[in-house]
């Protein structure tokens with residue numbers, strides 16, 4: 716008799732609600748369709764540094780997030796209220812502890828999070844906190860860590876730093892419609908084309924990542940770590 720297939724436990728650590736959709740919505744939908752357990756940890760409240768910062772905007776963004784989670788089929792997600800665009804005002808250790816707690820409780824084997832050199836400070840700090848929380852020590856559940864790309868941050872990085880290398884490619888051709896639907900939940904966070912965080916540009920990137928590897932649509936990830944035991 717075939718042994719029951721072991722499912723993956725996947726944790727996405729996103730600085731802001733919408734980063735998970737921009738970075739890896741297709742891959743999330745694919746994991747879920749394969750029966751994997753996918754959870755998301757959001758680091759910030761996503762509103763405090765904005766001009767239109769208000770309770771109303773926070774409520775709207777949370778409702779957008781809830782809708783996007785429904786579209787993607789995510790049942791478990793947690794929000795931590797670190798200050799938006801000011802995560803550098805919080806001791807790094809505090810952020811690491813929060814992520815460590817999530818990992819200790821869920822014991823994921825795969826993690827997706829931000830690229831180290833994104834322009835956005837919260838993305839940089841989230842990356843650093845994830846890598847510290849996932850030190851490859853004996854007994855750690857985490858075997859694979861991938862960085863996703865977020866338009867209007869990853870490609871806007873300082874040119875003095877190493878650029879994003881999309882080495883791990885996930886065919887999301889059959890999940891693109893889910894990504895598009897989830898993006899539309901975050902309508903307020905999208906911009907008019909030719910801004911890079913516009914729907915036509917997000918689709919163009921998925922098409923480029925796909926067609927560069929023989930697929931209609933794909934998401935690319937930089938491999939931070941893969942451990943085979």
Ligand SMILES: [Zn+2]
Nearest residue numbers: 730731734835
């Ligand atoms: Zn972000």
